[in-house]
Amino acid sequence: MPARRIIPCLDVKGGRVVKGVRFEGLRDLGDPVTLATRYDAEGADELVFLDISATEERRSTQGTWVQAVARSLSIPFTVGGGVASVDDARALLRAGADKVAVNSAAVARPELIQELAAVFGAQCVVAAVDLKRDAELGWRVFVAGGKRATDFSAREWLPRLVELGAGELLLTSMDRDGTGEGFDLDLLRLASSLGVPLIASGGAGSEGHFLDALDAGADALLAATLFHEDTLPIPRLKAFLTAQGQEIRPW
DSSP states (O other): OOOBEEEEEEEEETTEEEEEETTEEEEEEEOHHHHHHHHHHHTOSOEEEEETTTTTTTOOOOHHHHHHHHHHOSSOEEEESSOOSHHHHHHHHHHTOSEEEESHHHHHOTHHHHHHHHHHOGGGEEEEEEEEEETTTEEEEEETTTTEEEEEEHHHHHHHHHHHTOSEEEEEETTTTTTOSOOOHHHHHHHTTSSSOEEEESOOOSHHHHHHHHHTTOSEEEESHHHHTTSSOHHHHHHHHHHTTOOBOOO
C-alpha cells in the first residue's frame, strides 16, 4: 500500500489564503507563497490550492501566484478554481502545478474530465467534490464554492467521475468544514471502493480524526485551519500516525 499523504489546503481569494467555517466567515490567514514554503519545510507531502472565487467570478485561476509558489516548492501541488477547459489546465500546469482540480465545470460539462485525462493523463486530474448531507439524496453535490446546490448525489456522481477518467477524488464535507468535529466517515466509506486515491477533507480537529479517516478508507488527509494556525504541526501528526502503525512518508 502506498504511504499515506498529509496535504495542507490553501483556499485562495484575491491572492491571499483565507479560511472560514462551513464555507462562510472567511478570515485572512496570509500569503500563499509564505505558507507553502513553511509547509514544504515542515514535511507536507503535497499541497492543494483552491482559488475559491474563480468560478463565481467567471475566470480561470490567476497564474502569477501559481508561478511564485512553484518557484518556492520542492513538493507536488494541485491547483483548482475556474478550470473549465484543456487550455485552462494547460496554463496552470505550465505555471508549475503538478495536478489540476476540477469541480463546478465538471458538473456543467462532465466530458471535461475525459478531455483532461486524455491530454494530461488521469494522474493529473483531481475531481474535487463539495457535499452536504441531504435527507433526499444522502449527500448532495454543491458547486460554485459551495453556493449552489445541484441535483447530483454522491452515490451517482462519484462513480461517474471515476468512469470519466478522474485519477483522484477530493471529497469535502461542507457540514464539517472548519468545525474540528472530525471527517464525515460515512462519506469516506461510501467512496473508498471506487478504485482511485481518496483525499479526505473537512472537519479535522485532532490527531485521532486523521487516524479515523484512514481507517474509513482515505488515502490522503487534507486540512487547513489546524495547519494554518499551527494547532497541529505536521511533524507531530506524522509522528502520531506512525506510532499507530500507519505508513507515513518521512518528514
